[in-house]
Amino acid sequence: MSKRGLLVVISGPSGVGKGTVRREFMKNEDLNRCYSVSMTSRAPRAGEREGIDYFFVTREEFEKAIEEGKLLEWTEFVGNYYGTPLEYVERLRDEGKNVILEIEVEGAAQIKAKCPDVLMIFITPPSMEELERRIRGRRTEAEEIVQQRLAKAEREMTYVGQYKYVICNEEVDLAAELISVIIRNHMKKQNAE
Amino acid sequence: MSKRGLLVVISGPSGVGKGTVRREFMKNEDLNRCYSVSMTSRAPRAGEREGIDYFFVTREEFEKAIEEGKLLEWTEFVGNYYGTPLEYVERLRDEGKNVILEIEVEGAAQIKAKCPDVLMIFITPPSMEELERRIRGRRTEAEEIVQQRLAKAEREMTYVGQYKYVICNEEVDLAAELISVIIRNHMKKQNAE
DSSP states (O other): OOOOOEEEEEOOHHHHTTTHHHHHTOOOGOOEEEEEEEEEEOOTTTOBBBBEEEEEEOOHHHHHHHHHTTEEEEEEEEEEEEEEEEHHHHHHTTTOEEEEOOOOOOHHHHHHHTTTTTTEEEEEEEOHHHHHHHHHHSSOHHHHHHHHHHHHHHHGGGGGGSSSSEETTHHHHHHHHHHHHHHHHHHHHHOOO | OOOOOOOEEOOTTTOOOHHHHHHHHHHGGOOOOEEOOOSSSSSTTTTTTTTEEEEEEOOHHHHHHHHTTEEEEEETTTTEEEEEEEEHHHHHHHHEEEEEEEEEEHHHHHHHHHHOOOEEEEOOOHHHHHHHHHHHSSSSOOOHHHHHHHHHHHHHHGGGEEEEEEEEEEHHHHHHHHHHHHHHHHHHHHHHH
């Protein structure tokens, strides 16, 4: 019988490269991992597919899901809702899959409250100077926007104490390897239970 | 030509099991590691050997070393000085050895200021409740002493934000493996330079 899968949350400040690290370690097929699809009230963009890029719902449907406690975490961003459907994650875990979420620190804190067995991993920048360089490097933005992003990242860094594992993204390969070692160890424990 | 070795600091709150984790990963001989011997003004105890357990000096000699900036970090504890001799560490690193220090968070902060290329790893407990259990389990102590230790550990936990790598000691083997992976990666980088 296949054991229940893990719930793994990859979080960290904006601009730190969570997505890059996540995509890198997810190349390891032995991790039996799958990436969780989010639910959103935003309209699909060209090429986006239902159930692959997002689960697309109306604002009303999203609000109903919040009321009924059907979301593991959710947030509102520029007028649209984004969240993680609880039932969907539970089903994947019941099938033995290790579900990977890559989310912002506030969503991650919501999950920890609802799901104490979550494996939370925080990605940090080598330094705040390097994070600033990465945020500036992304695209050409007004200085005001850059400053807002930096202030947000600094706030997000204060969540670090809530995490059992903190990994510096100074090198994507090392960060991905460390996360793989952590997940493999927890898979072994899950199987031994 | 052998490359200069790394300086690796293992720190974390009192009672977290730094020593256990450190001894475990130091079993890996490929890490080319050596444990740094501290200098102390405390008198040798039965069986303690000069240059192996400690470098034993007088109070006056220790204070002279502080004044002359010959210590990477130092502290005073129950009337005795303890510290890490800079020249000794430098010599080992010049010989290509990776020098491992296992020290308290305040000493670690001193090192970071003096030696920016230090690789700092913070060990955390699975939870503060578990840390309390470990501190109480150590020996039978008056409740007041236990409370002092806990308050100290909580203060020490606030240093976590200064570390690039934070590793939970929920399982010694996993913690030791993660540290080994980090050191091997940094050795590779050192050799590539």
